[in-house]
Amino acid sequence: MRLSARNQIQGTVTEVNTGAVTTTVKVELAGGDVVTSSITKEAADELGVALGGKVTIVVKASDVLLATD
Template structure:
């Protein structure tokens, strides 16, 4: 896979929750879980299922940091 986004994090699909049109894909990255919201059509087209090896790709123009 070649992509311009620098933040590519490899993980394993922990859960796929399909809704009416959108799915939430939970990706386990060494004990930390990242959730992605994608279309059900994309889940099917990519063959995403529990146990699949995937990349969480983060592309953002701003990254905010908060502290207590």
């Protein structure tokens, strides 16, 4: 699949928490950082998201906010 989004990061699924409607997926990146994605249960099922699976994180946002104390 080809996408116009340029922020694509490869990783490995390290945790999958499935709720009634939403599935939270933790993905470990090559450097050890972890990114958490919240997707619908239906999407997770259709994609076959599973522990140890290789996935691509696609980040597409118009704003990135930062905060400090």
